[in-house]
Amino acid sequence: MKIASFNINGIRARLACVLRWLEECQPETVLLQEIKCTDGNFPRGVFEELGYQVETHGQKSFNGVAILSKFPLEFVTRGLPGDASDVQARWIEAVISAPTPIRVCCLYLPNGNPAPGPKFEYKLAWMERLHRRAAELIALEEPALLAGDFNVIPQSEDAETPEEWVTDALFRHETRQRWRQLLHVGFTDALRAINRQPSTYTFWDFQRGAWERNDGIRIDHFLLTPQCADLLMECGIDQHIRGWEKPSDHVPIWVTLRD
DNA sequence: ATGACAATCAGAGATTGA
Numbered sequence: 001m002k003i004a005s006f007n008i009n010g011i012r013a014r015l016a017c018v019l020r021w022l023e024e025c026q027p028e029t030v031l032l033q034e035i036k037c038t039d040g041n042f043p044r045g046v047f048e049e050l051g052y053q054v055e056t057h058g059q060k061s062f063n064g065v066a067i068l069s070k071f072p073l074e075f076v077t078r079g080l081p082g083d084a085s086d087v088q089a090r091w092i093e094a095v096i097s098a099p100t101p102i103r104v105c106c107l108y109l110p111n112g113n114p115a116p117g118p119k120f121e122y123k124l125a126w127m128e129r130l131h132r133r134a135a136e137l138i139a140l141e142e143p144a145l146l147a148g149d150f151n152v153i154p155q156s157e158d159a160e161t162p163e164e165w166v167t168d169a170l171f172r173h174e175t176r177q178r179w180r181q182l183l184h185v186g187f188t189d190a191l192r193a194i195n196r197q198p199s200t201y202t203f204w205d206f207q208r209g210a211w212e213r214n215d216g217i218r219i220d221h222f223l224l225t226p227q228c229a230d231l232l233m234e235c236g237i238d239q240h241i242r243g244w245e246k247p248s249d250h251v252p253i254w255v256t257l258r259d
Numbered sequence: 260a261t262g263a264c265a266a267t268c269a270g271a272g273a274t275t276g277a
Binding site for chain 2 (some may be wrong): 002009010013014034036037060061062111113151165168169170189205206207208209218219250
């Protein structure tokens with residue numbers, strides 16, 4: 001089972017790029033972030049014709065997440081539990097009904113800049129809710145994963161110029177402390193379980209030639225429960241597509257799990 | 260301190276992102 005996560009920065013602007021990548025990558029399941037459209041405007045037919053079941057949680061203009069899968073998706077829920085007043089579309093969860101069922105949580109964690117400020121407070125509160133849901137998933141003792149755009153640079157080795165990020169919401173100590181809470185309850189960072197190489201980035205800013213200078217950061221992650229980590233075979237980042245025509249500023253990260 | 264770059268909504272320029 002190959003499961004990929006990709007912050008596409010607008011599904012309508014990125015449709016050609018995504019289709020080209022799907023052809024090349026051939027994932028059975030895809031977790032998308034920043035679809036930037038309502039459920040009604042998502043081009044679901046395009047993916048259904050490729051054999052994917054499509055589940056979306058969108059909103060107008062901003063945010064929005066979706067799951068595509070060639071296996072049936074069951075028990076689909078939308079919205080991160082813990083705050084009924086939160087209207088931002090940043091979480092969709094489902095169980096992939098494969099021979100070994102996998103629970104997948106597709107998330108788009110708030111950016112949080114500028115920090116400090118109300119957006120940073122929202123980010124930290126969202127991470128506290130994520131921590132509570134993560135602990136529940138661990139208690140299930142089942143193969144499950146959290147994946148998506150975490151907007152967290154975990155360590156200095158995850159940025160080309162870490163000194164420039166120390167006051168940023170993606171790398172502040174409050175943010176990284178909450179990231180580590182997810183590891184402490186038992187989640188495994190899939191990329192780092194396999195690959196300790198530097199420059200394993202998933203994001204390069206559109207500005208100042210960041211891609212050409214490899215001035216990147218690692219902020220898109222797969223976190224696995226112990227039962228899911230037992231199934232882990234590979235984890236990779238499709239960095240080359242950042243150089244394609246009309247790319248997203250993020251690139252896909254994927255895992256392959258034993259069936 | 261600012262802007263550089265891109266997408267969205269709207270139909271210019273503000274807002275958001277990271």
